[in-house]
Amino acid sequence: SAVISQKPSRDICQRGTSLTIQCQVDSQVTMMFWYRQQPGQSLTLIATANQGSEATYESGFVIDKFPISRPNLTFSTLTVSNMSPEDSSIYLCSVYTGQIYGYTFGSGTRLTVV
Amino acid sequence: GIQVEQSPPDLILQEGANSTLRCNFSDSVNNLQWFHQNPWGQLINLFYIPSGTKQNGRLSATTVATERYSLLYISSSQTTDSGVYFCAVGNFGNEKLTFGTGTRLTIIP
Numbered sequence: 001s002a003v004i005s006q007k008p009s010r011d012i013c014q015r016g017t018s019l020t021i022q023c024q025v026d027s028q029v030t031m032m033f034w035y036r037q038q039p040g041q042s043l044t045l046i047a048t049a050n051q052g053s054e055a056t057y058e059s060g061f062v063i064d065k066f067p068i069s070r071p072n073l074t075f076s077t078l079t080v081s082n083m084s085p086e087d088s089s090i091y092l093c094s095v096y097t098g099q100i101y102g103y104t105f106g107s108g109t110r111l112t113v114v
Numbered sequence: 115g116i117q118v119e120q121s122p123p124d125l126i127l128q129e130g131a132n133s134t135l136r137c138n139f140s141d142s143v144n145n146l147q148w149f150h151q152n153p154w155g156q157l158i159n160l161f162y163i164p165s166g167t168k169q170n171g172r173l174s175a176t177t178v179a180t181e182r183y184s185l186l187y188i189s190s191s192q193t194t195d196s197g198v199y200f201c202a203v204g205n206f207g208n209e210k211l212t213f214g215t216g217t218r219l220t221i222i223p
Contacts, residue, residue, distance in 0.1 A: 033210060037155075042200065042215055043200070044213075045212075092157060094211075100162065102162035105157040107155075108155045108157065
């Protein structure tokens, strides 16, 4: 299955600043998915990133707050903008790798906003 | 959208015990996966099992797609099995997964 390298693994940020999270996949994939996991909660999809087009955002998530780039078929970034303590979460990227392994996830970015 | 419920929400067991975790979903799916989230937040893929039964060591899973549920069996539990177990479902490849509510498993030495 695909291997995803996600950076940073964790960060502590000041409110009002922005953080960019990177995901690099070791093979070309059509779509990449970004999820958020708030403390003690399940995972929720933020957006789907397709190379060469604008990301598709789920209800409750907007591009101004979570801009996404997808410059090629192996890389994507998610920016968490103008952060507040409510943005403290684990952020994970994911790709679909086929009918044997299904979806694979990056190791996650644990974000704390103070 | 599709609803995914897992039970029990919490489970505390002695080391060596067996356990069964359940995932119910509200609509037909052709993707279903079980994940283990370890205490560091990493999501480990356990099984891709839209139907049928699979086994991997002490773990096995069964999905009965026609009845919209899946079961994860853990035998001879070890402390390293502790964490949160999620099932996630979806339709077709390259479409989003909807995650269940999770089961928090704690294995006591």
